[in-house]
Amino acid sequence: MPKVLAVTSEKGGVGKSTLAVHLAGALAERGLKVALIDEDPRVGSSIRWAARGMNLGGSGVGGAGLPFAVYEADDVKPKKLAALDAVVIDTEGRPKRKELRQLADRADLILVPSGTSALELEATLELMDFLQSDADAARRARVVLTRVPPVGRAGEEAREDLREAGATVCNTLVRAYAAYQRAAELGTLARDVRDPRADTAWEDMLALSREVL
Ligand SMILES: Nc1ncnc2c1ncn2[C@@H]1O[C@H](COP(=O)(O)OP(=O)(O)O)[C@@H](O)[C@H]1O
Numbered sequence: 003m004p005k006v007l008a009v010t011s012e013k014g015g016v017g018k019s020t021l022a023v024h025l026a027g028a029l030a031e032r033g034l035k036v037a038l039i040d041e042d043p044r045v046g047s048s049i050r051w052a053a054r055g056m057n058l059g060g061s062g063v064g065g066a067g068l069p070f071a072v073y074e075a076d077d078v079k080p081k082k083l084a085a086l087d088a089v090v091i092d093t094e095g096r097p098k099r100k101e102l103r104q105l106a107d108r109a110d111l112i113l114v115p116s117g118t119s120a121l122e123l124e125a126t127l128e129l130m131d132f133l134q135s136d137a138d139a140a141r142r143a144r145v146v147l148t149r150v151p152p153v154g155r156a157g158e159e160a161r162e163d164l165r166e167a168g169a170t171v172c173n174t175l176v177r178a179y180a181a182y183q184r185a186a187e188l189g190t191l192a193r194d195v196r197d198p199r200a201d202t203a204w205e206d207m208l209a210l211s212r213e214v215l
């Protein structure tokens with residue numbers, strides 16, 4: 003059975019879909035068989051991301067589009083997933099506690115993207131506290147610091163603060179680059195957009211992918 007990597011967060015707009023799409027992309031580039039399941043039906047979701055890539059002529063192979071399948075939650079058959087190495091789940095923000103428990107039960111790893119601002123760190127710690135109240139889920143929940151300013155030490159400091167507060171945090175800091183926004187617009191990966199920082203952005207996601215699988 004595939005490893006299930008779920009992405010969730012206490013707030014919307016923190017970078018869940020960006021992380022989910024790029025993590026799946028990085029795993030695919032490393033030769034793993036991967037699919038993305040979109041459990042967030044709203045604008046900005048991964049389904050629409052993939053659809054933009056298709057509409058703009060991407061084939062999903064060799065550059066444009068996304069190099070993996072994206073399924074709607076209702077539309078996914080267990081058979082399609084059985085042969086995969088990994089399944090990434092993109093979720094809606096502000097999950098209800100019950101939904102979160104169910105997600106925690108299904109996932110091998112729960113990734114919680116968070117920005118570095120004090121307010122975001124607070125919300126992230128709240129969610130981690132909830133997840134860590136269940137010993138089993140605690141082991142599997144990890145914060146991913148994202149939209150980290152490329153200049154300065156805000157990312158390192160946030161990582162240290164979260165760890166001091168008892169949260170497990172991925173080493174990789176996903177830095178803030180315009181290439182991600184461009185990738186969302188074009189329905190592709192940051193790797194494939196024309197931008198001077200595209201490769202740097204992609205390196206962050208590759209490094210993160212190696213940390214999680
Ligand atoms: N690492 C990043 N660098 C720059 N912009 C980012 C990054 N991650 C996310 N964003 C931007 O932040 C906004 C919200 O991201 P999104 O992934 O849609 O969040 P969510 O799925 O949590 O609502 C989008 O405009 C996206 O392009």
Ligand SMILES: [Mg+2]
Binds near residue numbers: 019020047048
């Ligand atoms: Mg989203």
